[in-house]
Amino acid sequence: MRSPLILLFYLAALHSTTVATEESSLMTLEGPITTDSFQLILTHEHVMSWFGQDPYYIGQFDAEDVKKQVVPYLKKIRELGCTALVECTTAYFGRNVKLLQELSEESGLPIITNTGWYAAANDRYVPNKAYQLSAEEIAQYWIREWKYGIDGTEIRPGFIKLAVDRGPLSDIDRKLLIAGTIAHLETGLVIAVHTGDNPDVAAQQLTLFKERGVSPSAWIWTHAQNVKNADPLIEAAEQGAWISLDGVRTDSERREHILGLLLALVDAGHIDHILLSHDGNSYPSGRDIRPFDALMTDFIPLLKDEGFTDSQIRQMTVLNPREAFAIKIRAY
Numbered sequence: 001m002r003s004p005l006i007l008l009f010y011l012a013a014l015h016s017t018t019v020a021t022e023e024s025s026l027m028t029l030e031g032p033i034t035t036d037s038f039q040l041i042l043t044h045e046h047v048m049s050w051f052g053q054d055p056y057y058i059g060q061f062d063a064e065d066v067k068k069q070v071v072p073y074l075k076k077i078r079e080l081g082c083t084a085l086v087e088c089t090t091a092y093f094g095r096n097v098k099l100l101q102e103l104s105e106e107s108g109l110p111i112i113t114n115t116g117w118y119a120a121a122n123d124r125y126v127p128n129k130a131y132q133l134s135a136e137e138i139a140q141y142w143i144r145e146w147k148y149g150i151d152g153t154e155i156r157p158g159f160i161k162l163a164v165d166r167g168p169l170s171d172i173d174r175k176l177l178i179a180g181t182i183a184h185l186e187t188g189l190v191i192a193v194h195t196g197d198n199p200d201v202a203a204q205q206l207t208l209f210k211e212r213g214v215s216p217s218a219w220i221w222t223h224a225q226n227v228k229n230a231d232p233l234i235e236a237a238e239q240g241a242w243i244s245l246d247g248v249r250t251d252s253e254r255r256e257h258i259l260g261l262l263l264a265l266v267d268a269g270h271i272d273h274i275l276l277s278h279d280g281n282s283y284p285s286g287r288d289i290r291p292f293d294a295l296m297t298d299f300i301p302l303l304k305d306e307g308f309t310d311s312q313i314r315q316m317t318v319l320n321p322r323e324a325f326a327i328k329i330r331a332y
């Protein structure tokens with residue numbers, strides 16, 4: 001029989017190897033993969049979502065229909081140089097990790113899924129129990145998914161996805177954000193919060209994070225491109241936050257607006273805080289694809305025309321996503 005001391009050493013060794021593996025890794029549907037093995041990563045997309053439909057805990061889709069539409073598109077994205085995709089559809093909103101895994105396997109594109117609950121869309125997709133549970137109890141739901149897998153699978157989340165409504169921070173928004181900070185300190189998962197054009201609430205979130213001992217570098221300002229000017233983005237980046245310009249499109253108005261914000265952030269010295277993506281959707285409640293290829297086909301060439309070097313483009317599309325989504329507790 002092993003002595004208690006040897007057992008203790010054994011457990012400590014086991015623990016430290018697990019942490020070491022995860023720390024330099026992204027948590028994909030297939031498990032942890034070292035960050036170095038990824039090149040361009042799309043940091044905010046939807047493979048399929050249940051948007052506009054009634055909340056349903058696990059997204060209900062016709063798997064064959066989804067595959068017919070989605071697999072060729074994911075293959076195309078992979079051929080354009082995307083090496084991983086961050087899937088931002090939460091539970092109650094269309095998350096279906098088993099189907100997602102089949103799509104990832106059939107297309108060969110690594111996918112990262114999430115834990116967390118979505119409190120934009122006037123709280124339509126917030127489960128009723130969230131109003132009764134404490135922030136600590138809610139966090140335990142998400143921590144359990146991290147520790148034991150999602151929906152009876154071994155699939156683990158690679159980040160926490162939250163969302164706030166327009167206007168001031170509501171009680172439920174605040175409670176879910178607090179739950180997010182608790183879950184972060186336990187899991188090391190970065191927290192992407194759908195915030196959009198709401199600089200006051202962005203600033204409030206960073207204050208709340210710091211008060212709870214979580215660094216702003218654990219927070220992603222999702223849909224940051226919806227702001228009118230770059231000042232609040234620069235302020236957030238100065239504190240360490242990630243700025244997600246996730247509305248890349250080919251139409252001239254939007255690409256000019258995003259380019260303007262990006263240039264302002266770069267001029268202010270924050271190229272290492274920018275994330276680029278499309279918020280596309282390859283199966284939006286069964287409708288046509290909302291594309292997520294413009295970064296590779298249009299926006300990167302535009303950046304080159306603007307004089308960006310390969311290493312600057314690599315910073316924004318490879319190094320920043322690796323760092324943002326690396327499993328790492330970021331205490332403040």
Ligand SMILES: [Zn+2]
Binds near residue numbers: 044046088279
């Ligand atoms: Zn989205």
